[in-house]
Amino acid sequence: MQRQLRSGNTFSEWDGEAIRVVDTDFDLASYIQRSIEEERDEASDEDTDYDLEGATISLAAERVASAGSPTTPHPNAPVPCTVPDAPPRGHKKRTRERNHALRKRKRQEAQVPAEDAPDLEVRASTRRKHIDPALPIPTNLQLTGVRVTKTGYTAMRDKPAPHRVYQLEELVGPNSKFQFDLVTWEGRKARPFVDNGETVFGLLAGRPDQAPDWDPLMRDFADTIENTRPHIRFKSHQLRHRRGPFPA
Known part of the structure; x- marks a missing residue:
């Protein structure tokens, strides 16, 4: 049975081969719920927090099948997934409080004066190779x-x-x-x-x-710049500016 949209496009019931999830524990609804909670907790403004206690996810399985589907289900018809129970109220409250404390600590660390800020950690290999012999x-x-x-x-x-x-x-x-x-x-x-x-x-x-080929590479680079020089045009403010009398 074909259906026609207001745009004039038509579509019919899917009768091809379905791709089934191999992992039987895969639950799309739970992943969506988790994603919503993570996006809410990552909000930087505490005033934008909102409560999803009463929010539910409804995967309308009845819309997957066509209204005119036959009495006998198609062998490849998708199986409706069940929506998991929402986490307990106390879990969401603790998560929200933990994220609030984390954002508060990050704001306090950003306000630490430069002289009191901890030194950046440098890998030992980088220090031995570049910093110590410098x-x-x-x-x-x-x-x-x-x-x-x-x-x-x-x-x-x-x-x-x-x-x-x-x-x-x-x-x-x-x-x-x-x-x-x-x-x-x-x-x-x-x-x-x-x-x-x-x-x-x-x-x-x-x-x-x-880098054994460093010298020829640099010479080739310099030659390219020199050969390109006659084809470059600069405006007056690009020839003499606050950083010196050179084109930039």
Whole structure:
């Protein structure tokens, strides 16, 4: 017997082979009930809690079969599943209270000052491979006195800087007015920059230890950038901006 929807589409009773659940203990209704409870308990706002004590799940098995189905049931007709009894009222109350306490503890942990926050756990293998051999580069910088933008994303310029490229001998050495320190680096091991309080504010990332094809890959990458350069067009504000006189 065919039925026709208001859209004009028609459908009839399923007479093909049914796919039966192998696990006889599988109960769809109980999983739906559990999912509803978990979604309710995971709500972040305590005021949005609602009670599902009287809520029931009805899997209308009579809708599965067609209204005009024959008297003899089809051999592959689905068997209606039974809805399990709802958990006792005390169980739901304890679950709700436990989730409220968990959300409260997470909010309190989020308000802990940075200086009181526990240190992040680092895997021992990661510490041995990357952190322990990373020789820090000390500086006299005091981060608490550095001016930054409102978002803290970039540092603020104290005064306009000349837009020219300096030579190495102008930056370091006895005749340099800047008196920068030249730090030699082989480009492999990671080296962090630390301020006068041992706070890391920069990092020379290095390169993978076991990468024999690293150099040719980097040369190919540099050649690709150089070959693409003539085909790139920048606007004026992209050539000279707050982070320096370079295209970005």
